Amino acid sequence: MTGGGMRSRRRSIDKAGGIGSAVAVGAGLWLGVATLVQPRLALADEAFTTDQTASAVSVLDLTTKKLVATIPVPGKPAGIAMAPDGRYAYVTSPEGRDVSVIDTAARRVLRKIAVGEDPLGIGIDPSGTFVYVADFDIPYLYKVDVQKGVVVGKAKVGNSPCGVAVTPDGKEIVVADRNDDKISILDAASFKEIATVAVGKHPFGVTIDAQGKRVYSADVMSNQVSVIDLATRKRIGIVKTGMHPYVVALGKTYGFSTDELSGTVTVFDLATLKLVKRINVGDYPEGIELSPDGKRVYVVNWFSNDVWAIDPKTLEVVAKMKVGDGPRAFGTFIRKTP
Structure with missing residues (x-):
């Protein structure tokens, strides 16, 4: 599922089993209580990492750089989408075949919504009304109404869909x-496919810029990032990366890709698409996101069980923080506090 060789201790949890096409709705309340006591109102931005091996979500205080809570999430969680207001996090569990709705302040799972056979990538619209979930085993994208807790749409896409991103206006x-x-x-309104664009081999993460003009696709087996113009539906550039890029994060000047097999982050200039630097990070980096203020880039290292912080100006590592076992954080995982 990942486009390359995984360590044997992780291979079994990286692919969900089962074949089918049923869409069910979970209505029960799941009391996934955090194992660490934490006040309901956090005072700092936080990272919520999906710890796949541990079947949990770690909550990391990004000011103190300490783990403040661990929330049980069965089913080997992988993907995550943070609500725009930070009140909820939506987590996919490939082996649980569901999406967990997490109250980020209370540190608990409110409910679970059954979605497809192997839910992996997940994106959220700007209003926070819907999440879109990619089913890796069956080539469908599901539209989930998060208030009602129901699947309200299903669209056919290409084989083994992974990453999901939504334009800032919510239209695509x-x-x-x-x-x-x-x-x-x-198209979000009709929920139908309106275009396809060829990229490199085995695209995994997709990221859309803040202007809604460009898509950045991490092409795992081509060791590159493809840059697509959304208006013309054409690839307009390629960035060479380290081995097996997984996810791209975007700052004001630079783009950052996690290079899983190289253990690096490739930094490239967004205007010229030229390489700026490769930064050594932890073991098998996957999830990556900028802080809300743009002052830090957070890298989640799947096999070394930690999160590293990079200063996007100096391009130096400034912090290393431990989380649970097997963190992926595939999606948007930073919660900005009120």
Whole structure:
């Protein structure tokens, strides 16, 4: 599922089993209580990492750089989408075949919504009304109404869909179709595919810039990032990365890709698409996101069980923080506090 060789201790949890096409709705309340006591109102920005091996979500205080809570989430969680207001986090569990709705302040799972056979990538619209979930085993994207807790739409996409991103205006959705070496673009209103664009081999993470003009696709087996113009539906550039890029984060000047097999972050200039630097990080980096103020880049290292912070100006590592076992944080995982 990841586009490359995984360590044997992780291979079994990186692919969900089961074949089928049923869409069910979970209505029960799941009392996933955090194992550490924490006040309901946090005072600092936080990172919520999906710890796949541990079947949990770690909550990391980004000011104190300490783990402040661990929330049980069964089913080997992988993908995550943070609500725009930070009140909820939506987590996919490939082996649980569901999405967990987490109250970020209370540190608990409110409910679980059954979605597809192997839910992996997840994106959220700017209003926070819907999440879009990619089913890796079955080539569908699901539309979930998070207030009602129900699946309200299903759209056919390419084979083995992974990453999901939504334009800032909420009008279009982009999905990485791993085994078809392309991205699919869907109209959010009609929930139908309106275009596809060929990229490199095995795209995994997709990221849309703040202007809604460009898509950045991490093409795992091509060791590159493809840059797509959303208006023309054409690839307009390629950035060479380290081995097996997984996810791209965007700052004001630079783009950052996690290079899983190289254990690096590739930094490139967004204007010229030229390499700026490669930064050594932890073991098998995957999730990556900028802080809300843009002053830090947070890198989640899947095999070394930690989160590293990079200063986007100096391009130096400034902190290393431990989390649970097997963190992926595939999606948006930073919670900005009120």
